[in-house]
Amino acid sequence: MDFSDSPHEAAFRAEVRGFLDRHAPRAMPDYFDDRIDVETFVAESVRWQKTLCAHGWAAISWPREVGGRGLGPLEQIIWNQELTRSGLGDSLFLVAIGLAGPTIIAHGDADQKRCYLDPMLRGEAMWCQLFSEPGAGSDLAALATRATREGDEWVVTGQKTWCSGGHHADMGMLLARTDATVPKHDGITYFLLDMRSPGVEVRPLRDMAGGTHFNQVFLNEVRVPDANRLGPVGGGWKVAMTTLMNERMAMGGFERLFSFDELIEHARENRQRLDPGTRDELARLYTWVRTLELLNARVVTKLGRGEMPIAESSVMKLSIARIATKVAELGMDLLGPDALKRRGPWQNRFLGAPAIHIAGGTDEIQKNVAAERVLGLPRDPQTDRDLPFDRIPRS
Ligand SMILES: Cc1cc2nc3c(=O)[nH]c(=O)nc-3n(C[C@H](O)[C@H](O)[C@H](O)COP(=O)(O)OP(=O)(O)OC[C@H]3O[C@@H](n4cnc5c(N)ncnc54)[C@H](O)[C@@H]3O)c2cc1C
Known part of the structure; x- marks a missing residue:
């Protein structure tokens, strides 16, 4: 097997290198070094995202019609390799470009695409992921944050945790339970949350390295317009899978x-x-x-x-x-x-x-x-999969 680049891949790699050699910032601070000045890091990230956007490299795997470069996973891998070679680690826009954007492209209506995609590309909107909860991580479908419909709005109450970059984010991808009487995977709806809405409280969590990169997010009767629902009511699990598949690719x-x-x-x-x-x-x-x-x-x-x-x-x-x-x-x-x-x-x-x-x-x-x-062993047993969520015993 030949692992070297094909002629097409080699040409693409050379194009990427040329761009990065000309435009990449000389030194980007290591975000995970707790001595860096976070405000400077955020400003640098925004500047770099704007440069990427100005040269058409902001979202290389998004389709061209929404401002991407329309390239495939192979090119994405080469792009990631070359970014690392240039000393550029994770961008604060990774969640927006790598996770939120592809999910909105796949499931959003025309208004949502118009409203949310451009600000991501232009470095004007950072996003975070509000999925995990104290009682729902590996078993994400156990999430208990609830959203209740009131006219054209949803009222959301609950607690999210481990929300990376929540303290920088303008918008969040939010999963909430809209029906507790059906099995746990069927009663979840996906929302696009304005992080500045009244009732959103972001509290930093300090990790053992001393940094505060992730947060607890408390949602106290937060009003979310129905226009910010992504996909059908009760169809949030399928939308979330799009986010998680893209997370695998991005990470x-x-x-x-x-x-x-x-x-x-x-x-x-x-x-x-x-x-x-x-x-x-x-x-x-x-x-x-x-x-x-x-x-x-x-x-x-x-x-x-x-x-x-x-x-x-x-x-x-x-x-x-x-x-x-x-x-x-x-x-x-x-x-x-x-x-x-x-x-x-x-x-x-x-x-x-x-x-x-x-x-x-x-x-x-x-x-x-x-x-x-890989090994063809039986599935991990899940006794609560078909039970209505409100009949699952919870501690
Ligand atoms: C650096 C970092 C950043 C993160 N950023 C985000 C973010 O931005 N947004 C967000 O929503 N979440 C985020 N997370 C949360 C992450 O997705 C969860 O921590 C992860 O899914 C595990 O869930 P948990 O912490 O609740 O652990 P649990 O699911 O409670 O797991 C506890 C232990 O039990 C084990 N376990 C659980 N289920 C099984 C099983 N079926 N079989 C065998 N063992 C099992 C686990 O492996 C683990 O050892 C982040 C986490 C980290 C560490």
């Missing part, structure tokens, strides 16, 4: 989560700490990384054929979390006592790695998918 790359090459460079710089045990670990890690690349090639091949690599991406997510953790641990080992004396990129990676095992679907959930779809 799927491993290049931005760890760099094995950087670890090897770090090992060369600290060769005095390369004992036989560490060499052994590095060699084992090398085989994991090469295996991951083969798996990635399989994902790319499937995407190129128009197939959805569901099982492969679950195994990839699992492997990425494991490798990112090991890379960070070895990076810290190589620093020796300095690892504890100051804060730097290896410390940030080390403190950020546990979140990779949880965000976007936990390790255990990915293992369930692999067990069912």
